[in-house]
Amino acid sequence: MKMTTNLQRRKLLKYAAIGIAGAITYPSWAKTGEFVKVNSMSNDFLPDVEIELTMNTADVAILNGEKTRVWKITGKVITGPSNVLDNNEGTYLAPTLRFKKGQKVRLILNNNLPAQSILHWHGLHVPANMDGNPMYAINHGETYVYEFEILNRAGTYFYHSHAHGVTARQVYSGLAGLLIVSDDQEQALDLPSGEFDIPLAIQDRSFDGQNQLVYSAHMMQRMQGFLGDRILVNGQPDFVLPVATRAYRLRLVNGSNSRIYKLAWDDGTPITVIGVDGGLLESPEQHPYVMLSPGERLELWMDFSERAVGTELTMRSLKFDAASHGGMGMMGGRGRGMMGGMMSVSTLPSGSDYPILKIRVAKKEQGHHALPKTLTPITALQVKNAANAANPRTIALSMRHMSALLNGRSYKMDDVQPDEIIPVNSLQLIEFDNGFDGGMHSMMAMPHPMHLHGEQYQVVKREVNPRFSDNYATVSSGFVSSGWKDTVLVMPGEKVTILKPFNDFKGLFMYHCHNLEHEDMGMMRDFLIK
Template identity: 30%
Template sequence: MRSFSRRQTLSFLGAGAFSMGGGYYLYGARSSAPSSLPEPAERPLLKVMVTAGQDEYLIPSPLDHEFVSGQRHPVFGYNGSSPGPSIRIRRGETFEKTIRNDLDVPTTVHWHGLVLPSDVDGHPADILGPGVEKRITFPVIQRAALNWYHPHPHESTGAQAWGGLAGFFVVEDDEEEALRLPKGDRELLLAIRDAQIDQNGSLFYPNVLAGAEGDFPVINGVSWPSARMGNQFYRLRILNAANARVFRLHSQAPLILIGNDGGLLEQATAVDVIEIGPAERVDILLDLRNILPGRTIGIDCEASRWRLLQIDVVEAAKDPWQPPTQLSRINRLHHSGPPDRVFRFENDQRINGREYNMALTDFVVPFGKVERWRFESSGGAPHPIHVHGGHFQIQSREGGRGQIMPWETGWKDTVLMWAQESIEVLVAFDQYEGRYLLHCHKLEHEDHGMMMNFVVSRNPVEAAERAENERLFGPLCIAPAV
């Protein structure tokens, strides 16, 4: 496999990126300093995410994009859009797509939240060079949930995601459909992130180890958007697509939590504030029934004081639908013993003192076995910890916030860990064998080595011996049996 240097990955679309004081520009000429994109006098309309048709291709490529009306900025997207087209598919169907890389740098596509064979997971080692195509196919075996797709090339995931490479992957099933949740115009997919531009209108990437944060919000590719909503229930399915920013969301209307990364929770829960780290998702009902028509409210970010989405409430027909109290049944994992593994996330962007090596296996997990994993933070937090290849259930949190939040119950693939916290989860990989990843989803931490490879195997002793030999002697080439 051809290797790409850090200099090559940061050269990012040919002449498109220029180093400057811990950051660089994506396209365009350098200016004296980064700028901001202030809230306009009239907010643009929220972009409604378009569901992908039966297109054979998913194509990452450069494009010009409007964060606000009349101002075009060079970004990246899929199939000419940023975010890319939303994919909707039912549980039990087979997903097929050809990925063609129209960028000038290597990339991968990771299907975040999906349980799928490791050879189509989008691991950093499965790189697609410029102009390269790869046909992928996999069965959709999991319950209904909001998942997403994004790039995962080692050392440049942060830059490519900051450029706009992301898209929704929605799985639907009969259980969710039976609840008659709001749909159509009353179901909104919201990808929330932040960004920064320079004085010439070029996207500026503040590539800092602590995590890239911008100075204006972007929702579905639009800055400071607004939406007209009737005084009814709306379903908001929210993805934190930011590189590093944590969003604490609240509204002047009641919020009812119904789901998270892994789909529906067992019960609907009223919440005042929802804290969502990078890569996490929440599914909420926004109750506008008692908001008077003509009033303006919002979905707001508490810390930054941003109004992420302005909501102009209008009169709507009465709808007798009420959210059910019982949403789903979740099969609980069981493990009463001490942690099988401890992962310490450290200030130097290492896990257990190790810097990521793409070619090596850090640990082996027995197929189908329930394990207890303990995550510990010794600095550099927050760390949104993501596990590929499966889902987990959070058992406890010590230190810091000291509790499991309502949006952290049920099935998760990402959990937010603050400073001096420790979190224990139960996990079992019972669908596929193969190589997967554990990593911090603060993308600058990830790019600097806060990742681990692990292998799921029905023969864990043999797999562990092979991993140790690779660590001692380098990757091994095993001749096929004759």
């Protein structure tokens, strides 16, 4: 491991300048050729599905006029049914991958970009060397081979670049896609499927006068996270979804770098949630609105059967208090609104009100689906079964001196500390403290979507410091804390307690803020499972 890490450090120094400058300017010297494998296929691994993925530059039509230069992943099925992959042609989105629980999958990743990169399978329970840790980043002209079994239950998952220090730029440039898993339990429910099961990836982008992506490295953009000026859904601006008068399953994915959404229907219809990061809930939940932070997913049930053909419905992101989303957490409720405007360098500030997508009822059709009262069983984890039930692991989230820190530490490769070593096959009680206990950590409190690699977890409780209660009240009804999670939004002044299993696999598994600018600033660490 030490030798690999030192090699990676040398590689990172060599490619850092190209990766940062090239992520948006795209040097044209990358040529397709023979790719050199940095790891080998296993002779005893017999895949049910084998897919070749290639990262390359491409020009796609996003806005009217000139095409936009992006980084695009394209795929080719080598083994398995053709419908396991949709290349999302005509958009910058990476292929949508569809697998079944229990399948053995081989993914061959070729890098034809002018920079290092690697892909992380966000939410999947896979071995450490298949998880996309930055230490495994491959250079231009190299190939990385992933081999793993799909152990996860049915759900909406996500994959994206995880290159050290440039994840934000690379995801922004197009290196992200959806991964959908099905299983027998889900199939038995007879939920809306096919054209009535709609993935919706929500992202924000900014463009210059020639329709090229603009990514700002402004200090405030780094501190609060990049905020684009336009909302795109499935890679398209001004997205309109035509529907029939029947029930739909809508899979929402927040693929933005840092933008947090407070989603609601504009006519006040409650949001019916049937699933979260790790798949279906035990039973549907209704909320007036739902919060969706970067890396999180939600599955919604929406029935249009009582709506007339020709009617329209808009999903909006509603106003919420973003005062602490910029460094005024020390003011609690008194600082409301100041930083949302003063520190934002986007024309679409965080916490403002704006449309996401429009639904148009286009045709009449008789559907037969009814919302199930029960969905899939979930075994609740018990605090008493945690190896550290009496002594939770606390992870303090802080921003100071242009640094984003976890327990006062910034990211370094091969830098696991004693409190980051966890026994394999153990259940751990973990607290994310975002200024809950006051003190210096609350002085620069900002929202942090906390993502843990490896096996998914359950939320035990959410607690908020009374000084932040006014701000918190603008978002608190939108948290869906049920089910299995891999990303949880921790608001300023809040402490979120989770129970996380660390089963099956040894090695390094990352934990980090999924505000990608914060991640790139160092708000990321490794757990060593042994």
